[in-house]
Structures are given as C-alpha cells and as structure tokens.
Amino acid sequence: MNGATGLRIRVRGRVQGVGFRPFVWHLAQRLGIVGEVKNDAEGVLILAAGPALPDFEAALSDDLPPLAKVTSVESTPHRFAARPTGFLIVPSTGHGAETGVVPDAATCTDCAAEIRGPGRRQGYAFTNCTNCGPRFSILRSLPYDRAATTMAEFEMCPACRAEYEDPADRRFHAQPIACPACGPRLWLEAGGEEVPGDPVAEAARRLRAGQILAIKGLGGFHLACDATSADALATLRARKRRPGKPFALMASLPVVRVHAHVPPAAEALLASPAAPIVLLDAHDALPKAVAPGLSTLGFMLPHTPLHHLLLNQFPGPVVMTSGNLSGEPQVTGNAEARAKLGHIADAFLMHDREIARKLDDGVERITPRGPVTLRRGRGRAPSTLPLPPGFEAAPRILAVGGQIKSAPCLLKSGEALLSHHLGDLDDPLAWAEFLAAEADYAAIFEHLPEALACDLHPGYRATRHAETRGKATGLPLVHVQHHHAHLAACLGENLWPLDGGPVAGIVLDGTGLGPDGTSWGGELLLGDYRGFTRAAQLAPAPLPGGDAASREPWRNALVRLDAAGLPEVADRLFPDAPRAAVRAAIAAGVNAPAASSAGRLFDAVAACLWLCPPAQSYEGEAAMRLETLAEGRADPYPMGEDPRRIDPAPMFRALAHDLDAESPGAIAARFHAGLAEAFAVRARRLVETGAARAVALSGGCFQNARLLELTLAALDGLPVLTHGAVPPNDGGLALGQALVAAAKGS
Structure with a gap:
C-alpha cells in the first residue's frame, strides 16, 4: 500500500512556544503513531496514523506542558501520499495572532535545581527552558522566535544550539535559551562603577548591611531592602517619598510561612507559573513599616533564577517594590534606572537583556469565591478570555477603559484580550505608556478595530483619545456608563449569555459619571449587556x-x-x-x-x-x-x-x-x-x-x-x-465597555 489513512488534527489555544510539539512527539513515540506535527498560523497541525489514534487524540488535552492551554481539538480524515515511517517535527509555516502569546512564567523546578547543582548553568541568572522564563516581556513582534525578541543579539553557542534543536530536550525551541557562554551577563554597580566579584553575593552582603538595591527583573526594576530592618525600611520610604503605601515582599515559601498565614489555595497561587503578589494574613513578625495600619502582607515567591540565587544567599524576606518615582511607571532601562533611581538606590544589580515592555507584578488575593485579581500584570498578560455565548459574531472592538488603573481591551475572534495594568493616566509617562501599549497590542495581535468604546466621562484622557480617534477614522464610538461597564465585565467573565436575562448588579466604587450628569458610586443596577436601570442608590x-x-x-x-x-x-x-x-x-x-x-x-x-x-x-x-x-x-x-x-x-x-x-x-x-x-x-x-x-x-x-x-x-x-481573573476595580472596566459595545451592535 503506497499511502496510509489517518487523521488531520488541528489543535487551537496556547500551543506555541510552550513545548507542545515536543509533547506531541513524545506522545507519538509512546503510542507508536507515525506522521508529523508543526506550528502554523492557526495553532498546531498534526498529521497522524496508527492503531492507537483514538488514544493519541484523546491524550492531546491531557497532561499538557505546564504553560499550554488547549481550547479545541478538531479532527478530520487524512490520506497520506506515502506511508510515513516515523514521527517528525517539521518546520513551521506562516504565523498569526490567532495562536496567542504566552505570558512570562516563573522558573520551573528543573531550572531552579539546575542553577543550584553542578553543570554549566550553575549559578546562571538567565537559565530557562520551554516550561518557564521570559516571554511577553522580551517579545518585540510576531512570530515568536528568537529574532523577534530581545534575545536576538545573543547568538547561541553550540551547546545551547544542540539543546534547542533536540525534541527530546526540555529546551527544544525555547527562544530565550542561554548559558554563561552565550547569554546575558549580570553585574553589580555602585557609584557608576562595576563592582568586582560575584554580583549576587555582593548584593546579598549589601542587603545585610541595610542598603537599598535596584534590581532588574522581568518587567522592570524593583527597589529592594531587608524587610526585617526598620532602619532600611525607613530609609527606603524617605528616599522614595512613600510614607504609607504597603511594600511588596519576596521570600521562599518556608520564610513566607514564618511571616504570614498561607492556606493551600494561597500556596497554589504563589507557586503558579504567574507567581503573583498574593495578599496574606500577617503574623506579627515584621516591622509595622512594611504595611502600616494593615493586617495583610503582599508576598511573592522568587520567579526568576536571579531572584532564586539572591534568596539563596539572603533568605529574606526582601522588600521588592516597583522601581519608579512616585506616580510614574516602572523603570525598565539601565540608563533610565541610573538617572531616576540613583538618589534612592545605593547599588544596582543589572543585566544586558533588554525589557521590551513594562510589566508590573500582578496582585491577587484569596476570597470566599477563590482567587481574585486586583492588578493584572506579569504572568497573566497577555492571556485571553473567552466571550460569552451570543458574542460569537462580535466585531473587533477596542475599548480604552478608565482614567485610573488603566487597562484597554481588544475583542477579536471570540476572545477578549485585557491588557496589563498601565496606571493612572493623569501621569504623562503613564499616558505615554498607554499609547505605546495600545499600538503594541494592536500590532502583536493583528487587531484593526471596527468600533471603539469608552467611558461617559468627558474629562477622562482615554475618553478624549477615543473620541479623537473615532473622528479621525470614522469608526463608530460607543460611550458606556461607568457602572454599567463594571456590571458587564462581571457578567462577561462569568460567561453570562448575551440573552441570559437581567441581573441585579451591586456596583460599589469611588466615582463614575452617571447618565444624569452626577457622580455615581454606590449602585444597585438592574440590567444586562444591552442596558440597565438604576434600581437603588x-x-x-x-x-x-x-x-x-x-x-x-x-x-x-x-x-x-x-x-x-x-x-x-x-x-x-x-x-x-x-x-x-x-x-x-x-x-x-x-x-x-x-x-x-x-x-x-x-x-x-x-x-x-x-x-x-x-x-x-x-x-x-x-x-x-x-x-x-x-x-x-x-x-x-x-x-x-x-x-x-x-x-x-x-x-x-x-x-x-x-x-x-x-x-x-x-x-x-x-x-x-x-x-x-x-x-x-x-x-x-x-x-x-x-x-x-x-x-x-x-x-x-x-x-x-x-x-x-x-x-x-x-x-x-x-x-x-463575582470576579476572578478580571479585576473588580477599574482594571476590568474596558472588558465591560467592549461587551456593551458589542451587545448594542448585535
């Protein structure tokens, strides 16, 4: 027989850049499947034949790589021109935004063990593999390959190249792959000069001495100090002019348990690939200056090899607060850090891998309904959310959100892409970051809007921007009342159908402009995506x-x-x-x-x-x-x-x-x-x-x-x-605006 009959299997979802093809390859080897697998513009395409095809097809949604997320598996019969003799990973064809971009992921257990053990990556601060490491923070454009990231300038050495090309290796096609011979370099500098010796050991010594360090992370710089030192905390607050706002903390899980109550749900959240800051009930073991007047502490675990190495030598807890001037976005560049943080930090722990976009640490907490996102940041963006039933034909919409906790949202192909936290648009630098993010997301996700949505408030910078853009392009613009948008965001996250009927929305916040021209903020609404009435206030x-x-x-x-x-x-x-x-x-x-x-x-x-x-x-x-x-x-x-x-x-x-x-x-x-x-x-x-x-x-x-x-x-x-992945605050506002605009156009 010249050919063979099998299946053409289309897998959609977050399946590129996450080790999905090696996963398929290993599965095929185990089950005796022949054929091929490749990436293309729609996701992953598999041509497969063999007696165990039913088991193979069923397993494609089971025991996935840690960062993969399958949304659909579609199979049709396929006839091979010639019988395949093995199973191959073949070159990718085309690219498209439908495949999604993977958020940055915390260091996996294999890489964490590798930097501690003997081998060529022992002590290397940029170790990663297909299951972890930087993604969105280093991506400049699609397709997601090394040439389109800030790793492009680091040419792989032969040893890394061999790992990169071996489908049996956990670094197969890991774009940020690196080692000391070919990857980014770490150093510590003080007074404008590089300090000789081990930069991590010197950083730990300075933390023990009560100094303030600026540390370059995944999405920007942090300012760090010893969280157990009242003097160091007072120095950091005075220099940063931050008298009361709580500091984020970093420590290993055993140290976190010393200082806070960590229920199982919170532990799972801390240890997830997103590695967010998690609000935990505090024990009275740290100076009050960490979080004045509060009974919770915001802890995160080390999420990069650099942080793991630092905490190996300084167990912590360590303050890890955003490296910025008050009210401004996080600093990302080395020169910018020297200029803006030089009067705050005694020394800088730096590296030469560029950060493509600012990403604040996410903030989450456990509630009676499970985890809820308070700030959508590193590790969560740019993952997408499915749209509720009835929105399948929703047009491409750009919703610009509110004034504070800005985060625009894009609707496309049955999904919503809610951006990372961008800050208060009253700040000129945050406004510049908003404009850059709007263009960035549109380019990366190939999004050309067919309609715009914004808040009612004419004084919001985002509203004025949407109105100007609408006039310039002729795109229809839908103004959405602030609290209606909050209600719609909650409905949308919970996949409430477009025709699911009215709900009673309790919407409590600061202020938002009502349709009567007054400020609202304590509302009981009766409505759905298409409209609402004010039932009580x-x-x-x-x-x-x-x-x-x-x-x-x-x-x-x-x-x-x-x-x-x-x-x-x-x-x-x-x-x-x-x-x-x-x-x-x-x-x-x-x-x-x-x-x-x-x-x-x-x-x-x-x-x-x-x-x-x-x-x-x-x-x-x-x-x-x-x-x-x-x-x-x-x-x-x-x-x-x-x-x-x-x-x-x-x-x-x-x-x-x-x-x-x-x-x-x-x-x-x-x-x-x-x-x-x-x-x-x-x-x-x-x-x-x-x-x-x-x-x-x-x-x-x-x-x-x-x-x-x-x-x-x-x-x-x-x-x-209730809310979970979408912030209940104004960080989720744009999702609601987009859904209301789509509903009114349906």
Missing part, C-alpha cells in the same frame, strides 16, 4: 473640594455627619479642620458636586475613627485600614428603609453613639455588615420577585474581602456572580 452627598474629598477623608465625614444632624460630632472629631469654609462652600454649591460614592462612605467612616489624619497618602488607604480594623461579627448598622435610596444617616447616628461605647474594631465591623446587608436585601428582592435572574458584584470596593464575604452571606441561596 446610596443617598448622594456633596464632595467638598471635588478631588480633595478623595484625598482628605474628614471632608466626607463632615458632610455625612451634618446630613445626619450631628454637626457637633464633626466639630468634636475635626477641631483643626477648616470646617466653616467647607460648610460655606457646600451651602453656596461651590466645588461640591453630589455623589453616591461607596468609596467616599468608607472614607467617612474611617475618618470618624481617625485612621489616617489628615489625608490619605495613597489611593484606598482609609478603606484598607478600615477593613483591617474590623474585628469579629457584629450587628449591622441601620441604613434606612427606602427601597430605592440607601440612606447612611441612621448608621452615622448609631456610629456616633458607639464612639464612646464600642471599640473601633466593632464599629468598623458594624459598618461593613450594614453596607453589605443594605444592598443585599434590595438585590435579593429583585431576584425573588423575578425581576433579576442572579446577582453580580463588581466595583473596587469588592476588593475588600470582608465586604465580599458579608455580601455573599447576605445573598446565600441566590446565584451570585
């Missing part, structure tokens, strides 16, 4: 001083206490504040817009407990301290009986009484319980009357684990949708 209150109200929590406390008929309590709590001037401005309607903001309500309660006088040093400080302060279970504060208006005046009257009768922890707990119950009772009514089919929880306030837990408890027995 937090009673609005003035924001005295406008943006100043978000910086100075006492302003919010004053207006809420005054509204509750308790001006004398405000006078007693804030004797040195300019109360008369603020009250006069409110009475005159000068720079005191009304807002139904749940975020500002948190600030008001925190101010009554004097948690961060006179002003917050970072966004969310008051609310985070209030969450930390809350202790035990407590009776909820009353929040008014009006089904459409949630009035906190009764709560403030009860709180004022409790200031002299209860502990601050009990007051904080009663507030959380009261807010959760007030919204949950009204949402439950919508479901039980048949107006809604489920409840969705979204908005930045649901980063608060206590509020989330209490709200879920109050909704017990109902179907409830």
